[in-house]
Amino acid sequence: MTRTITHADVIVTSPSRNFVTLKLTTSDGLVGWGDATVNGRELAVASYLRDHLVPALVGRDAEKIEDTWQYFYRGVYWRRGPIGMAAIGAVDMALWDIKGKAAGMPVYQLLGGAVRDKILAYTHATGWTLPELLDSVAVRRAEGFRAVRVQSGVPGLDTVYGVSRTPGGYEPAGRGAGPVEERWDTSAYLRHAPELLRSVREAVGPELTLLHDVHHRLTPTEAGRLGRSLEDVDLFWLEDVTPAENQTLLRAVRQHTTVPLAIGEVFNTIWDAHELISERLIDYIRMAVVHAGGISHLRKVLAFAEVYQVKGAPHGPSDVSPINMAASLHLGLATTNIAIQEHMGYDPLVFEVFHVGYQLADGYLHPGEAPGLGVDVDEKAAAHFPYRQAYLPVARTLDGTMKDW
Ligand code: CS2
Numbered sequence: 229m230t231r232t233i234t235h236a237d238v239i240v241t242s243p244s245r246n247f248v249t250l251k252l253t254t255s256d257g258l259v260g261w262g263d264a265t266v267n268g269r270e271l272a273v274a275s276y277l278r279d280h281l282v283p284a285l286v287g288r289d290a291e292k293i294e295d296t297w298q299y300f301y302r303g304v305y306w307r308r309g310p311i312g313m314a315a316i317g318a319v320d321m322a323l324w325d326i327k328g329k330a331a332g333m334p335v336y337q338l339l340g341g342a343v344r345d346k347i348l349a350y351t352h353a354t355g356w357t358l359p360e361l362l363d364s365v366a367v368r369r370a371e372g373f374r375a376v377r378v379q380s381g382v383p384g385l386d387t388v389y390g391v392s393r394t395p396g397g398y399e400p401a402g403r404g405a406g407p408v409e410e411r412w413d414t415s416a417y418l419r420h421a422p423e424l425l426r427s428v429r430e431a432v433g434p435e436l437t438l439l440h441d442v443h444h445r446l447t448p449t450e451a452g453r454l455g456r457s458l459e460d461v462d463l464f465w466l467e468d469v470t471p472a473e474n475q476t477l478l479r480a481v482r483q484h485t486t487v488p489l490a491i492g493e494v495f496n497t498i499w500d501a502h503e504l505i506s507e508r509l510i511d512y513i514r515m516a517v518v519h520a521g522g523i524s525h526l527r528k529v530l531a532f533a534e535v536y537q538v539k540g541a542p543h544g545p546s547d548v549s550p551i552n553m554a555a556s557l558h559l560g561l562a563t564t565n566i567a568i569q570e571h572m573g574y575d576p577l578v579f580e581v582f583h584v585g586y587q588l589a590d591g592y593l594h595p596g597e598a599p600g601l602g603v604d605v606d607e608k609a610a611a612h613f614p615y616r617q618a619y620l621p622v623a624r625t626l627d628g629t630m631k632d633w
């Protein structure tokens with residue numbers, strides 16, 4: 229019997245923030261879910277799916293995951309890019325979900341089975357000042373987390389990436405008609421960050437795993453200097469030190485520091501990272517399942533990285549949906565060179581729409597044993613939260629020049 233795709237529906241919902249979801253239904257009544265969310269550009273992916281992929285999906289053989297991936301990647305001519313790859317990523321996730329449900333197995337079993345019992349998670353701590361940041365770290369530790377990303381305010385700046393001015397989690401996307409403008413001062417950051425991170429390490433002791441995200445703000449020279457000044461802090465990694473479109477620039481950073489480097493949350497194919505990996509200019513590759521064209525492509529990126537002892541550490545912010553998180557956990561459980569999974573967490577409203585089977589306990593994640601990806605979407609609940617316009621901020625330096633956010 230051929231299992232064909234009979235319906236492909238795109239759902240845009242906003243339970244506290246926007247998510248784009250693809251629903252595929254097969255001729256024998258199976259349903260597969262995929263995440264297609266690109267923060268701040270949600271409707272572009274929704275249109276790419278609805279207007280361009282859905283017409284070609286209906287009637288296709290639902291069993292042919294790899295062929296469908298190749299069909300949409302090679303068949304588009306204008307290939308790569310975040311919007312197209314997220315759309316392919318959603319199709320790919322939904323087809324793996326269907327294959328798992330048809331087999332009665334969780335997707336990690338189809339990927340070769342578990343190579344570990346559970347996946348180490350890291351979460352975020354945020355504080356405008358050192359005492360606030362340490363309080364936030366203490367809360368995260370009390371929740372069971374063993375690895376925490378620490379971000380703090382910078383004296384002289386009113387807004388800083390990763391830092392919340394209100395209690396609770398940090399959410400960069402602002403709802404409204406246009407992006408918020410933030411100010412950035414690299415000198416102020418470089419004066420403050422080393423001392424701040426050293427103080428955190430002294431306060432928390434040697435065992436807690438600490439990470440820090442620079443969010444694409446530095447030149448290679450500045451990044452080398454920062455890395456060198458942080459070597460005694462024992463960071464698990466320093467993330468996104470440069471914008472990294474120019475992969476070869478990371479060579480300069482490597483010449484100056486042995487601090488572990490992580491990069492890649494905005495990459496979408498192996499072609500964004502092949503030199504970084506094959507020259508071992510990074511230690512961790514951060515692509516998310518959705519933005520890297522799905523499980524099928526990220527699996528290949530990770531296999532390539534394994535050859536060079538580069539590890540995977542998938543992006544897991546609040547702006548990719550729980551469907552992506554589940555896919556990431558299935559891949560993570562079955563892939564030897566996955567080191568850690570980001571788990572920023574979600575607003576409780578998100579779980580009114582997305583019912584998840586994955587578990588977080590004692591600082592570790594597990595995808596669960598339900599067939600497929602193990603996430604269900606409540607379409608009625610989703611309809612209660614219509615799309616709302618939202619943007620990520622933009623950044624300018626103190627003289628008003630546009631800067632990478
Ligand atoms: C961040 C993200 O999780 C991270 O490491 O860099 O929060 C990033 O800012 C957002 O995903 C942007 O949409």
Ligand code: MG
Nearest residue numbers: 441467468493
């Ligand atoms: Mg990041």
